[in-house]
Amino acid sequence: MENIFFEITNMKEVSQIIDHAEQHCKEHGSRLTLKRKQVLSGLLQSEKALSAYELVDYCKTVFGENIPAMSVYRILKFLQDEHLVHKLNLANKYVACSHITCDHAHEVAQFLICGQCQRVKEINIGKSMVNQLKHSVEEVGFRLLSPQLEMNCVCKSCISSAA
Structure with a gap:
């Protein structure tokens, strides 16, 4: 398996994010189970977006857990519904989500994806820009189903490596 994870030097930070996510779930009447924590941990520790199958491999390698892919998909759906992860x-x-520990509302999430190394960065755009986009879409006879944009980019590291 390709090494898709980076080493977190501050495991305390990951633990704090997981604790915050657990509290968030409790406040919404749901539970962040051990397996849900393990899947979320994999996403928190990765520089790249991960598939369900990559998360299956992560849980097996890191935790010795054999979680079936269908279970990982259900876990990801739960995490997505709780606004803890985003699906690309x-x-x-x-x-x-880069805002798991925030207690305030954010603008609409957008994703910059490096076409060379596959790193992902979440940014936010204002609702006025989304409304403008929605209006433009409607003008040509379409209806916007999701304002999420996934943009192909090249990150600074890849630009520097190419120079």
Whole structure:
């Protein structure tokens, strides 16, 4: 398996994010089970978006857990419904929300995806820009189903490596 994980030097930070996510779930009447924590941990520790099958491999390698792919998909759906992860539709992969520990509302999430190394960065755009986009879409006879954009980019590291 290709090494898709980076080493977290501050495991305390990951633990704090998981604790915050667990509290978030409790406040919404749901539970962040051990397996859900393990899947979320994999996304938090990855620099790249991960597929369900990559998360199956992660859980097996890191935790010695054999979680079936269908279970990982259900876990990802739960995490997505709790606004803890985002699904990148074009790649059919998932990333941890960069705002898990925030207690305030954010703008609409957009994703910059490096076409060379596959790193993902979440940014936000204002609702006025989304409304403008929605209006443009409707003008040509379409209806916007999701304002999420996934943009092909090249990250600074890859630009520097090419220079």
